[in-house]
Amino acid sequence: DQQVKQNSPSLSVQEGRISILNCDYTNSMFDYFLWYKKYPAEGPTFLISISSIKDKNEDGRFTVFLNKSAKHLSLHIVPSQPGDSAVYFCAASAQGNKLVFGAGTILRVKS
Amino acid sequence: DTGVSQDPRHKITKRGQNVTFRCDPISEHNRLYWYRQTLGQGPEFLTYFQNEAQLEKSRLLSDRFSAERPKGSFSTLEIQRTEQGDSAMYLCASSPEGRVAAFFGQGTRLTVV
Numbered sequence: 001d002q003q004v005k006q007n008s009p010s011l012s013v014q015e016g017r018i019s020i021l022n023c024d025y026t027n028s029m030f031d032y033f034l035w036y037k038k039y040p041a042e043g044p045t046f047l048i049s050i051s052s053i054k055d056k057n058e059d060g061r062f063t064v065f066l067n068k069s070a071k072h073l074s075l076h077i078v079p080s081q082p083g084d085s086a087v088y089f090c091a092a093s094a095q096g097n098k099l100v101f102g103a104g105t106i107l108r109v110k111s
Numbered sequence: 112d113t114g115v116s117q118d119p120r121h122k123i124t125k126r127g128q129n130v131t132f133r134c135d136p137i138s139e140h141n142r143l144y145w146y147r148q149t150l151g152q153g154p155e156f157l158t159y160f161q162n163e164a165q166l167e168k169s170r171l172l173s174d175r176f177s178a179e180r181p182k183g184s185f186s187t188l189e190i191q192r193t194e195q196g197d198s199a200m201y202l203c204a205s206s207p208e209g210r211v212a213a214f215f216g217q218g219t220r221l222t223v224v
Contacts, residue, residue, distance in 0.1 A: 043217045043218050
């Protein structure tokens with residue numbers, strides 16, 4: 001059973017516009033959520049995270065929003081840049097233990 | 112500041128052979144994780160260590176898989192009698208205690224022919 005779901009396999013955005021990547025989860029025990037970015041032939045790189053006690057966390061161009069009642073989180077990238085083109089993984093953790101990942105969304109930023 | 116290092120980066124092996132991968136975590140990180148990633152999927156948890164103790168193993172991990180972390184430093188993941196279904200990217204990650212975000216190595220890509 002997929003506990004973390006990223007329902008959009010891919011997303012294409014124009015440079016300078018906003019990219020919004022979505023993620024849904026089913027396990028109510030998850031209390032920490034993360035986004036990772038992955039380039040081909042490299043390991044995932046940590047991007048930004050949010051604790052379940054918050055509903056928003058911002059780091060530069062990246063903002064993560066958490067809606068606990070809907071079990072939904074999203075990553076906003078503003079403005080999008082061509083170098084942001086990568087696969088983005090949503091991940092969740094319960095009590096600081098292992099990460100459970102979604103299947104990823106391929107983001108393509110067109111210049 | 113060295114990151115997580117994995118060796119080898121690529122491994123091609125014949126079905127039935129044994130393979131061993133090595134992971135060197137970031138030096139001050141006492142947690143070490145192994146994940147496996149196949150095409151079109153996110154990383155799947157295999158096992159993790161806190162120092163030298165293996166605290167959790169996934170049900171995905173068959174008896175052919177074994178991991179060790181002697182002295183709480185580097186770790187090895189061995190796959191015995193490899194099968195074609197073992198072909199995947201094997202990722203190692205580490206984190207300091209108390210921090211959820213793990214830092215990943217570049218992975219070892221295994222191809223079983």
